[in-house]
Amino acid sequence: MVELRRIYWSRQTLKLAYSATILWLGFSILLSLMPNSAVTASGPGISGVTGVLQGMASRVLEAIALPGGLLVALAIVAAVVVGRDVRRRDPVRRFTRQQRREGMARAAGQCEMEAGFRRRCSRPAEHGDHFYPWSKGGSTSLQNFVAACARCNRAKGARIPSPGQQERIQERRRNYVLPGGSVGVGERQPL
Ligand SMILES: [Zn+2]
Secondary structure (H helix, E strand, C coil), rough: CCCHHHHHHHHHHHHHHHHHHHHHHHHHHHHHHCCCCCCCCCCCCCHHHHHHHHHHHHHHHHHHHHHHHHHHHHHHHHHHHHHHHHCCCCCCCCCHHHHHHHHHHHCCCEEEECCCHHHHHCCCCCCCCECCHHHHHHHHCCHEEECCCCHHHHCCCCCCCCCCHHHHHHHHHHHCCCCCCCCCCEEEEEC
């Protein structure tokens, strides 16, 4: 799946932009609440307190306008991305018995995921894992099938794998996939 690089990095960028904007918003609120010598209460009493509060509220609103607007824009982009993932979902979620048999045979019954030091996990495979997550539009196909032990399957969750993970699993497969078999991994449903 040559497009994984683009998908992975655009989503990482979106996440980073979201976190940065949240921080920006937080700091803007804090800074706007700092004591400001330019604002002085006109005097004791209700009107003075109200004036201070009003001034504070308008300063906060002014400070959050830009990061707040950006946050809304990013939330809309994220909603569009999630919506497209949902529309891509393969109507079939479970691998067929035939796909499981072929996928497990390709892996010779051993987990294909990565253990420490970029080596192949040595535990026996128990699950057929969608390499590109089903919930994010991954196909229920042999091309998207990875044999995984229970622990690796849980650890991966529904995260989109990195292009590096994809390259390494394909590299490892060259060592054990029988001649004629495909080492390629990852497939996404068309929109
Ligand atoms: Zn494993």
